[in-house]
Amino acid sequence: MNNKHLLTADEFSPEQLKALFEHADAMRTTLTDEKARKELATKHIDKQVCSLFYEPSTRTRSSFEAAAMKLGMGVVSTENASEFSSAAKGETITDTTQVLNQYGFSAIIIRHPQTGAVAEAASVSEAPIINAGDGKGDHPSQSLLDTYTIYRKFGRLNNLRVVMGGDLRNGRTVRSLAKILAKYQGNHLVFVSLPELQMADDIKEILTATGTTFEESSEMEQAFKNADVIYWTRLQKERLQGDASISSGGFVIDKNSLKYIDEHAIIMHPLPRVGEITEEVDADPRAIYFEQAGNGLYIRMALLDGMVC
Numbered sequence: 001m002n003n004k005h006l007l008t009a010d011e012f013s014p015e016q017l018k019a020l021f022e023h024a025d026a027m028r029t030t031l032t033d034e035k036a037r038k039e040l041a042t043k044h045i046d047k048q049v050c051s052l053f054y055e056p057s058t059r060t061r062s063s064f065e066a067a068a069m070k071l072g073m074g075v076v077s078t079e080n081a082s083e084f085s086s087a088a089k090g091e092t093i094t095d096t097t098q099v100l101n102q103y104g105f106s107a108i109i110i111r112h113p114q115t116g117a118v119a120e121a122a123s124v125s126e127a128p129i130i131n132a133g134d135g136k137g138d139h140p141s142q143s144l145l146d147t148y149t150i151y152r153k154f155g156r157l158n159n160l161r162v163v164m165g166g167d168l169r170n171g172r173t174v175r176s177l178a179k180i181l182a183k184y185q186g187n188h189l190v191f192v193s194l195p196e197l198q199m200a201d202d203i204k205e206i207l208t209a210t211g212t213t214f215e216e217s218s219e220m221e222q223a224f225k226n227a228d229v230i231y232w233t234r235l236q237k238e239r240l241q242g243d244a245s246i247s248s249g250g251f252v253i254d255k256n257s258l259k260y261i262d263e264h265a266i267i268m269h270p271l272p273r274v275g276e277i278t279e280e281v282d283a284d285p286r287a288i289y290f291e292q293a294g295n296g297l298y299i300r301m302a303l304l305d306g307m308v309c
């Protein structure tokens with residue numbers, strides 16, 4: 001990371017990413033050995049992290065908190081901060097952060113519905129701030145676990161054909177993943193979405209500036225041809241501001257879709273899914289979204305271990 005906070009996906013160089021993945025692998029190995037696991041659980045015994053989630057989460061919050069505990073850290077958690085923190089009384093995120101800084105946390109993990117709110121918190125924070133997802137902005141730890149998953153499968157992050165589908169306009173995971181893939185040579189991104197849910201221009205500008213080729217398509221099965229990675233996402237209903245006219249566009253991966261997907265390809269999803277990959281796909285060996293979610297634990301352990309040293 002370029003500074004003590006983790007705010008955006010593009011803060012890691014390829015060399016730093018490789019080191020992070022090795023660190024995550026070491027965490028994975030440590031957890032399989034009882035003696036090593038118990039030793040690790042005392043490593044940061046005098047440290048505490050705060051997890052402050054203004055938006056719902058299953059994976060990010062629980063895996064960050066589990067990661068902290070496996071490293072011996074204490075966790076102070078507010079899982080519904082919009083309602084159960086003093087934000088409900090009108091406190092600003094910068095005031096909340098300055099108060100939390102009084103309590104000696106080694107890191108503060110924040111998810112917030114407003115793009116840029118986590119960076120605002122970081123601007124007043126002595127403690128490292130981790131962006132656990134800010135509005136339509138970024139979800140850096142998700143993209144780290146996504147690229148870790150891809151790297152484990154292919155042994156590389158370059159020369160890949162990656163198809164991203166669904167709500168690319170409002171989804172932060174696809175934005176963050178694209179930013180990381182743009183750091184590597186030879187990747188080709190295919191964006192499958194309805195016209196009103198296309199990838200935003202700022203990401204396309206990054207791709208163009210880095211020489212990363214991309215195309216836009218509404219032909220799902222055509223796009224799957226020769227794909228290495230298929231990364232599917234849900235419609236971000238919570239960000240559509242009541243526009244019920246937008247549907248997922250019928251971009252559903254079901255058993256029939258599998259015949260258009262190469263044997264060597266992997267099917268990923270940041271989850272939660274809400275019907276855009278049917279459950280009958282789960283048994284296919286190419287469907288690795290639950291394994292992907294599991295990788296979040298090791299990446300977040302590596303992140304926290306590195307950040308609080």
Ligand code: CP
Nearest residue numbers: 057058059060270271
């Ligand atoms: N992928 C992801 O961010 O999941 P949660 O919303 O459950 O944390």
